[in-house]
Amino acid sequence: MSASSTSARSSSGLLALLSGQVLKLVGLAILDAFGLLLVYAFWYGEQTALALVIAVITIGINLVIFVPNLYPIRWMSPGLALMILLVIYPIIFTVYTAFTNYSDGHLYSKQRAIAIHENKFFTAQDAPRYSWTAYVSEVDPTKYALWLTRTTDAGLEVFFAQPDEPFETITADSADAPETYEGFRRLERREIVSSLATLQTLEFGIEPDVVMVTSARDASLSQQRYVWNAELNGLEDRQTGLFYAADDTVGSFIANKGTGEQQTLDPGYQVNVGMENFRRFIESPALRGPLVSVFTWTILFAALSVLTTFSVGLMMALVLNDPLIRGRKIIRSLLIIPYAIPGVISILVWKGMMNPNLGVFARSFGVNVPWFSDPTWTKIGILIVNLWLGYPYMMLVTSGALQAIPSDIYEAASVDGANNWQRFWKITLPLLLVAVGPLLIASFTYNFNNFVIIEAFNKGGPPISGTLTPAGHTDILISYTYRLAFGTGRGADYGLASAITIVIFAIVATVTLLQFRFTGQWEEVSKNV
Amino acid sequence: MSSRADRIETRAVMGGREKIVNLTVRYVALLVALIFALFPVVWIVSAAFNPSGNLASQSLIPAGVDSLEKLFSNFRGVLQEDLNIHPYWNWLGNSLIVASVSAVLSVLVGMLAAYAFSRFRFRGRQNLLVLVLLIQVFPNMLAMVALFLILQQVGKLGEYIPQALPFLSGINWGAFQLFGLDSLGGLILVYLGGAMGINTWLMKGFFDSVPREIDESAQVDGASHWQTFWSLIFPLVRPILAVVAILSFVGTFNEFVLARVMLRNKDNWTLMVGLYNYVNDNFARDWGKFAAGALVGATPIVILYLLLQDQIVGGLTQGAVKG
Numbered sequence: 001m002s003a004s005s006t007s008a009r010s011s012s013g014l015l016a017l018l019s020g021q022v023l024k025l026v027g028l029a030i031l032d033a034f035g036l037l038l039v040y041a042f043w044y045g046e047q048t049a050l051a052l053v054i055a056v057i058t059i060g061i062n063l064v065i066f067v068p069n070l071y072p073i074r075w076m077s078p079g080l081a082l083m084i085l086l087v088i089y090p091i092i093f094t095v096y097t098a099f100t101n102y103s104d105g106h107l108y109s110k111q112r113a114i115a116i117h118e119n120k121f122f123t124a125q126d127a128p129r130y131s132w133t134a135y136v137s138e139v140d141p142t143k144y145a146l147w148l149t150r151t152t153d154a155g156l157e158v159f160f161a162q163p164d165e166p167f168e169t170i171t172a173d174s175a176d177a178p179e180t181y182e183g184f185r186r187l188e189r190r191e192i193v194s195s196l197a198t199l200q201t202l203e204f205g206i207e208p209d210v211v212m213v214t215s216a217r218d219a220s221l222s223q224q225r226y227v228w229n230a231e232l233n234g235l236e237d238r239q240t241g242l243f244y245a246a247d248d249t250v251g252s253f254i255a256n257k258g259t260g261e262q263q264t265l266d267p268g269y270q271v272n273v274g275m276e277n278f279r280r281f282i283e284s285p286a287l288r289g290p291l292v293s294v295f296t297w298t299i300l301f302a303a304l305s306v307l308t309t310f311s312v313g314l315m316m317a318l319v320l321n322d323p324l325i326r327g328r329k330i331i332r333s334l335l336i337i338p339y340a341i342p343g344v345i346s347i348l349v350w351k352g353m354m355n356p357n358l359g360v361f362a363r364s365f366g367v368n369v370p371w372f373s374d375p376t377w378t379k380i381g382i383l384i385v386n387l388w389l390g391y392p393y394m395m396l397v398t399s400g401a402l403q404a405i406p407s408d409i410y411e412a413a414s415v416d417g418a419n420n421w422q423r424f425w426k427i428t429l430p431l432l433l434v435a436v437g438p439l440l441i442a443s444f445t446y447n448f449n450n451f452v453i454i455e456a457f458n459k460g461g462p463p464i465s466g467t468l469t470p471a472g473h474t475d476i477l478i479s480y481t482y483r484l485a486f487g488t489g490r491g492a493d494y495g496l497a498s499a500i501t502i503v504i505f506a507i508v509a510t511v512t513l514l515q516f517r518f519t520g521q522w523e524e525v526s527k528n529v
Numbered sequence: 530m531s532s533r534a535d536r537i538e539t540r541a542v543m544g545g546r547e548k549i550v551n552l553t554v555r556y557v558a559l560l561v562a563l564i565f566a567l568f569p570v571v572w573i574v575s576a577a578f579n580p581s582g583n584l585a586s587q588s589l590i591p592a593g594v595d596s597l598e599k600l601f602s603n604f605r606g607v608l609q610e611d612l613n614i615h616p617y618w619n620w621l622g623n624s625l626i627v628a629s630v631s632a633v634l635s636v637l638v639g640m641l642a643a644y645a646f647s648r649f650r651f652r653g654r655q656n657l658l659v660l661v662l663l664i665q666v667f668p669n670m671l672a673m674v675a676l677f678l679i680l681q682q683v684g685k686l687g688e689y690i691p692q693a694l695p696f697l698s699g700i701n702w703g704a705f706q707l708f709g710l711d712s713l714g715g716l717i718l719v720y721l722g723g724a725m726g727i728n729t730w731l732m733k734g735f736f737d738s739v740p741r742e743i744d745e746s747a748q749v750d751g752a753s754h755w756q757t758f759w760s761l762i763f764p765l766v767r768p769i770l771a772v773v774a775i776l777s778f779v780g781t782f783n784e785f786v787l788a789r790v791m792l793r794n795k796d797n798w799t800l801m802v803g804l805y806n807y808v809n810d811n812f813a814r815d816w817g818k819f820a821a822g823a824l825v826g827a828t829p830i831v832i833l834y835l836l837l838q839d840q841i842v843g844g845l846t847q848g849a850v851k852g
Contacts, residue, residue, distance in 0.1 A: 041693050069651075076646075079642040082725065086721065087672070087722045089679075090676055090679075091672065094675065319555045319559055320559070322555055335562060336834070337566060340833075345823045345827055349569050353569060355584060358812075396838075485673075485674065494674055505667050
């Protein structure tokens with residue numbers, strides 16, 4: 001290699017290196033600017049937690065770029081960034097929520113809740129009433145104004161009122177509203193119909209002279225109903241004279257606390273309640289009732305699903321394992337079709353077939369099996385459908401493992417006079433379990449949280465009667481949590497649902513870690529392979 | 530000595546009869562299994578071609594088919610006539626977009642991480658590997674609340690930025706809505722949260738099987754890690770990348786729970802959400818059309834599976850469970 005070519009290469013390499021560095025810095029600068037923008041915007045939108053997460057990610061990326069020791073992490077930074085934002089942050093959120101009363105009626109911070117109440121108005125019985133004509137800004141179609149008229153003893157009074165601006169008194173001879181007024185256009189009759197709902201939410205004027213539209217004809221002078229009293233830590237109700245004290249242990253505004261006329265103002269606010277959710281979960285009999293049933297069924301469902309799919313899958317694999325069977329490849333392909341069909345579709349098809357009156361089973365056998373109304377039959381139905389969905393997977397993994405068992409073991413066994421039965425129980429099964437054991441445990445944990453089949457088959461139903469929380473006979477822990485969190489009818493209780501989630505996680509994580517221990521995957525990780 | 534030889538001989542003679550019995554048992558078992566496996570499939574195909582489209586009047590051989598037009602009436606209904614109420618092509622298109630973009634991006638992200646896990650030795654490596662696996666088993670039902678709120682706030686960035694920084698209000702920040710609630714971008718973002726997970730493990734296992742001498746010799750010649758990865762390792766690991774991409778495509782295509790929570794507007798639904806809502810409220814009436822729609826949507830996936838079954842099985846046995 002000649003000297004000139006070497007130097008040429010190194011100088012072009014230097015150039016590439018330099019331009020690479022410059023590119024890197026420019027890219028990082030753009031990324032940082034963007035990150036900073038997001039942090040500031042989220043902070044501005046009072047999303048402190050999200051702002052913090054974005055800040056952590058942005059700082060992390062900078063560290064990874066500038067600290068040479070962290071070079072390997074650079075390769076993972078896209079994955080880690082996504083993981084922090086979309087997996088770890090939600091987990092922290094869940095853990096935090098488990099210690100709060102976050103639920104319907106307690107969704108906001110105290111500050112927000114107070115602001116919501118302070119924004120409520122009421123019309124006193126003797127409040128002045130006006131007739132109104134609506135106007136809309138000719139520039140901004142979301143800006144409305146009212147032309148208000150009222151006849152008093154003193155004569156005709158006419159005002160022009162806009163939100164957040166004092167009334168403009170107009171000296172006019174008649175109550176007739178002009179077609180346009182100071183950049184505003186009078187609404188046509190048909191426009192009023194469509195915007196009446198919007199108009200009724202607006203407050204025209206500024207405190208204390210606020211007018212609200214009360215009907216298609218009338219508007220009334222309104223007053224702010226609740227006023228925050230920082231000294232007494234509560235809301236004064238100007239309409240009824242009640243005082244709603246803020247109770248920071250439960251996050252509610254309560255009047256006449258402890259008396260028969262106790263009243264609570266909705267919405268309350270979010271507070272930290274410590275171990276309260278866990279205590280409720282353990283101590284309340286009404287909660288514990290369905291929980292015991294749900295928990296038992298969860299274990300039973302996961303275990304039976306693994307057992308049935310594994311047995312049937314293994315049987316199929318054994319049957320297909322004989323080279324004398326013709327068309328093995330085609331039969332195998334046909335047998336894995338259930339696995340290839342999207343699960344939601346399959347469950348819905350089964351649901352149609354099992355329909356108690358119209359389904360094919362009911363019509364061809366004339367037997368009305370209560371697949372969806374009887375708890376036991378629903379459970380059997382779910383297990384059948386899950387068997388159909390899951391046996392192909394077991395068939396595939398066991399047939400792979402079967403082929404890996406050396407044939408000379410069988411030869412030795414038959415020389416010793418072992419029959420088929422003995423060969424299966426003494427050789428095939430133990431060797432197979434070693435190979436697919438981890439997959440069985442993974443399948444257990446998967447079914448432990450198999451929300452889709454429970455929800456799509458019968459929404460966890462039939463419901464358990466007489467419980468405090470919405471629960472069904474076929475609900476597993478995860479679907480029970482779902483019903484608690486997004487409960488229909490009885491209100492969402494995110495706090496309690498989060499507490500249960502943590503309990504579920506503890507169980508599943510323990511199983512997973514044990515699996516690691518027993519199967520040597522742990523060693524594999526520790527060995528630095 | 531001779532007695533033992535006799536025994537073996539007897540076994541061989543017995544073997545002929547035994548073999549026939551054995552084979553018969555096997556064929557009967559296979560027949561039962563095939564009926565169990567395929568009956569629902571046959572039933573849904575028959576429902577799709579049943580002109581009455583009604584759950585109650587369905588028979589295995591569609592009755593009342595006297596013209597091609599009638600045979601395909603359900604298909605015409607779901608793919609053509611009902612599009613105003615049930616925008617089927619939108620659903621299918623959305624599913625394809627979400628599944629392919631998620632698959633490609635998650636392979637790219639996961640591949641880089643897997644390379645680092647496989648080739649670099651750094652402090653905290655083992656803990657990170659275990660963490661990646663452990664957090665995947667966290668039941669993400671409640672995470673849905675957080676994910677929902679994240680997407681909601683991302684969508685609102687278009688309002689926050691011009692208000693917070695008026696000098697930037699000249700730019701149209703509305704594009705953030707493409708990643709907000711009820712958007713395909715948002716859903717893809719949510720799915721990418723799992724990009725660093727079991728797939729990383731799967732790929733790392735495969736990367737480990739590529740001899741390190743290859744990297745070392747390249748690096749002696751002055752190649753950077755990136756050059757080594759791109760020109761040497763990447764071509765060797767393409768099979769596993771393809772498997773992971775297919776698994777993640779199918780998984781995303783079939784995903785239902787998150788899609789149902791994040792997508793509100795009918796036009797934005799994915800196929801699974803659409804089909805679920807199509808039939809769940811009115812099983813009896815829309816049965817045939819649901820069947821036709823399901824058939825059209827599921828067939829490509831089934832074919833993909835059957836064509837690539839060996840590769841997919843290879844991927845599955847290395848530790849992934851469907852879902």
